Amino acid sequence: MQNDYDVIVIGGGPAGLAAAIKAKEYGLKVLLLENRDVLGGIPLQCVHPGFGLHYFKEDLTGTEFIYRFIEKFKELGIEYYTGSHVMKIIPVSDIEKRLEVITPQGLLELTTTTIIYATGARERHIFEIGITGHRVAGIYTAGEAQTMMDIDGIMPGREIVIVGSGDVGLIMARRFALEGANVKAVIEIMPYPGGLTRNIVQCLQDFNIPLYLSHAVTRIEGKERVERVIVSKVDENLTPIPGTEREIECDTVVIAAGLVPYLKVLEKIGVMIDPATKGPVVNEYLETNIPGIFVAGNALVINDLVDYVVEQGEWAAESAYLYVKNQGIPSKKWRKIAKGRNIRLVVPHYVSGDRDVMIYARVQKPEENVKIRFPEIEKEVKLPVVRPAEMVRIKLRREEIKKAKDKITMEVVPND
Amino acid sequence: MKVVIVGAGIIGASIARVLSQYEGLEVHLLEKCPDVGMGVSKANTAIIHPGHEDDPNKYPLRAKLCVRGNRLWHQWAKELEIPVKWPGELMVAIEEEDLKTAEHYLELAQKNGVPGARIIYREELSKIEPNVNPDAAGALWAPTAGQIAPWEAVIALVENAVENGVRLHTETEVRGIRIEKGEVKGVETNNGFIEAEIVINAAGLYADEISKMAGVDGFSIHPRRGEYYVFDEDAGPKVTRIVHQTPTPITKGVYVITTVEGNLMIGPTAQDLPEEAKEDTSTTKEGLDFVWEWAQKLVRKLPPKSKVIKTFSGLRPEPPDGRWIIEAYDDPWGFVNVAGIRSPGLTSAPAIAVYVVNELLNGRLDIKLTKKAKWNPYRKSMPRFATLPKEKRQQFIKTNPAYGNVVCMCKEVTEGEIVEAINRMKRIGIKTITLDGVKFRTLSMFGTCQGSYCRIRIARIVARETGIPLWKVSLKGKGTEYGIGDVKVLLRNSKEEKKNAE
Structure with a gap:
């Protein structure tokens, strides 16, 4: 056939x-x-x-x-x-x-x-990240704003607030600044930035754009178009802290929430x-x-x-x-890659030991001076720093994989 | 005879359709928004109620017209190809003592002539609706309840009315009503004077202001806000029936439904807003939390919050004492109020329209209306490419390759449908083609990604088909443009400012 x-x-x-x-x-x-x-x-x-x-x-x-x-x-x-x-x-x-x-x-x-x-x-769009308020004009996802500017050559707005500090959000902050818009803030709900360090430096610091960590946009207000956002500090459970609300006037909200x-x-x-x-x-x-x-x-x-x-x-x-x-x-008999300490995700999920495999992983939180450890196969890789924004990419050799019986745990441990 | 209807919501559109059946009338349907049905009508629970919720002694019109409207929608939806379904409704008694409340509503069902309503108990309840809270004691089961796509209902009514000679004037706001010697002469609008002997006020949230212009004072309409969650189409478990709970003195509770488009939806709240908040369709954390909490009590399980694709709120026009104001007057003669049409307004709309024409125009004002010999009751729905059988699809693409270009991936809406929607808007006389107008006609931007992928692609098509720059394409008219100019507009402006300063 x-x-x-x-x-x-x-x-x-x-x-x-x-x-x-x-x-x-x-x-x-x-x-x-x-x-x-x-x-x-x-x-x-x-x-x-x-x-x-x-x-x-x-x-x-x-x-x-x-x-x-x-x-x-x-x-x-x-x-x-x-x-x-x-x-x-x-x-x-x-x-x-x-x-x-x-x-x-x-x-x-x-x-x-x-x-x-x-x-x-x-x-991810505005309804997935729990922002309430008015559904008005002037709300874009970062990719949509990027398409508007760099494929269609049109300008979304003047006064910009960016929700999320992933790479797309950071790149767009700079892109807006380069075209003369006033980027008033990048708001990040986590206590650390979501994007690569090089982008924090080149896209925000070089353009004096403020980054607010542990903050969330909770509400968008406006009549026809966005007029302001309400921003709160969040606690360690990412819940807005009452009494910390403040307004940022803007006409554009760019959602870069992943x-x-x-x-x-x-x-x-x-x-x-x-x-x-x-x-x-x-x-x-x-x-x-x-x-x-x-x-x-x-x-x-x-x-x-x-x-x-x-x-x-x-x-x-x-x-x-x-x-x-x-x-x-x-x-084949597959061995599962199990997520251990401070590992948020890992791909691929199953390995056999018949071939070398590149493992991609992300950590849950930033940590300095660490080892990535695979205890079942006694493999360790030292890293000066791991960040959620940056993928950890490690090659497992077939002979290493073969040492494991049915699973290989991947974990981040302090390097002492 | 010239008739002006103020407001192209579900009420104004229904009246326009009924009036289009009569000889010798020149009917003008006025709408201040760029499109029809964009106010109260588009954001609600979209239920065709059975008619057992209103006490006929307290609310005689609501009680009577709701049951009639429910019956009429069967015919209207067929003639106009409006998406509709008839799953029946369960007013769930969660505790044993709530069954007393259910019985009270059964009595109202009997008084109002609702067919088929009865009390059912736990065992039958879980058969009729497997996803209902298994601990619920029973329910009032009303098999005549239905669900409709409310925006498409308005669009269909207006398309049909225009087909039969009604003239739609969008972006036309009534600023005054001219009255001479106690008789209506016409309306002043931002687009000039429109002559009319009959002015029908179906202005929704603004009906109090329009009525004041005619000198009919003494009531005000305040907005009552309802907030909702909508889940992705693949999120379940879904409910088959319309599910809500027996009202308590504190709350009417919320509904859990599967919309005609197939999404699970929960809501609404009922929050009274001040009279001046007639545009405040914002959502609130408190409101949405309330909806979630009460919906959870009704069903076995809600999908996870990560499956929510949209939250929204709608406003209902609440009249004083909850009584609809459907009246004609001796002074000024020719002015007709159809005001404060809160729930069950959507259900009753066809019956209200018939009532206005028969009881008020023909009866009270004694205008002798005669039916046209030829009137077209039918309207064809928009093609939905994704739901067509294979051979039909192939045929569509052959005649128009734009049907082979899927623009909205989530809802699989094609360029052909977008263009058809734009053409239909133009055909009924809409001047500004909005993205919302396209959205509600095609269901594009209605899916998982809420337009983050396809909104720009649709805006490009609107720009192309209307000959305006892309950035000027608007979401819902003036002030809601997609962009502010070309990408260099800010740099150019600041350069010029600097030059001018020198």
Whole structure:
């Protein structure tokens, strides 16, 4: 039986493009489906630098970075659709998945042996973070504001308050300042910043933008458009402290409260979700619990660097290649990566000991002078500092993994 | 004869539709917002009540027109293809003693002529609604209760009325009513004078102000605010029936429902606001906490808070003593109040419209109205691409490739539907195409991400179809523009200021 494709890559951002290119290089029959009318995904709207430091060993803007992948992709003559939307995935068998796709050219029904799901993430919005008040104009998610400014060339507002100090929020604070807006505050509910240190320095400190830690915007007020926000200090349970309220006048609120893997189509077919990553549970092939469906990039776990996203895309492509070649992933005894002290999330969830595996993790809270320890396999990695904003990325060697019986705990311990 | 209806909410739109059946009338439907149904009508619990909640001695009109309205919606929803369902309603008695209250409402059901209502007990209750609080003693079961998409109801009514000759004037605010020798002559608006012998006041929260303009004083409308939570469409367990609790002296409690769009929704509060707070549709922590607390008592389990995709509040126009003011007057002759239409206003709207025409215009004012020989009772609903069968979809894309472009991922709304919504807005005479207008017609921006992905894509389509710059596309009209100018507007302005200072 012959499927239309060996692999269908869903999503034409950095993870999807990298996956499609690698899969093509492995000699697979590849199709890529992108929802927007252009390839490239989110980096298209990222005019700031900081892209490609690991992958290209160069400091590129998002647009420069993704352009290299688009060029390569087109050079290889990989088949693709833009303006397409996957309505449904039907896992017919372990070696046949059927996709129902809408495109402006018509409805398509396609079969494939494997799928690489690389649809990225969605932004958490105002109703998910408990802000009450008026639903008025002037409220944007950070990504929406970025699209407005750097794809469509329009200015959202004048006096800006940014909710959340993740990298997207910090980048947008600087972006607004560069266009002459008055960024009045970045409000962060946690006691530490959510973004990379380099962004705190380059995006806030260099522009004298105040960052309020342990603060929350509790309410937005205004008649037609935002007129002010109410900000409170929060206690250690992140609950607003009565009596600490104050107003900040502004006409624009930018919500940068984090990203969530966008998995609507996968959730419908019973893919297991990890409540910590909000992405799928995967093994060392980045394969979900449905055989032959692989996930990469921000649809898998929210990454802090695009370089890791690309790494996962290529990893998933290699997995798809092995899957096609071997008619599936061999049966294995899986060892679970368990979360120990100060580990908030870890990906992948299962390893076998048959191959080296890159482990991505995030900590719960910042800590200095620590060891990342895997007690069952007696592995330790010393780190001067760990922060929730920065992914910990450690390679486990196959011979190390083999030492564990059925689980490998990952924990952060003081380095004494 | 010229008729002006002030307010294109559910009441004004229903009256417009009924009047469009009659010969020799020139009906003008006036709305101060850029779109219809954007006030009270769009933000409520959207229930078609059975009619057992009002004491006919205290509220005779409410009692009578609610039961009639419930019956009429069956026909109207079919003719106008308005999303509607009829799951029935459970007024749950949580404690044994609450059953006495349920019995009181059963008596009202009998008095008001509500069909099928009866008391049920624990065992049957959990059969009829498996997700109800298993400890509840029983309920008043009213099988005639329904649910509707309230904004689409208004849109459908207006589309149908306009099709039958009614003229819609949006962004038209009534500033005065001209009366000569005790007779209505017309209304002064921001867009000039509109002549009319009959002025029907269906101005919702502002009906008191309009009435004052006609010299009919003596009542004021204050807003009563209700706050709600809406859950994501995949969040459960959902309820099948409309579930609420027996009212207590302290609270009427809240409803737990699954909307016609398929989302679990809980609410509302009932908070009386001062008369001047007629635009205060803000949510509050206190209100939302109240809703959560009371909803929890009604059902076995609520979804986690992380599954909430939206909170909102709506205002209800509360008249003095809760009595609807549906009256015509000798002086000024031609002025008709349909004011203070609080709950069950949505349910009763069709019956209110028929009552206004039959009892007040035909009866009280003795205008001899005759029906048109030809009147089109039908209106086609918007195509919902995601729900169409495969062959239909293929056909849609073939005729218009825009139906193959999914713009809103969560609700799978296509560019074709966005454009169709814009065209329909233009067709009924809407001057400013708003994002809210598109949202309520297509259900785009209604899903998990609440428009964070697709709002800009929709705004681009609106800009393209209306020929205005993207930043000028508005959420709900003037003052709610999407942006403030091109991306260099602030830098350019500050440069000019510096130059001017030199």
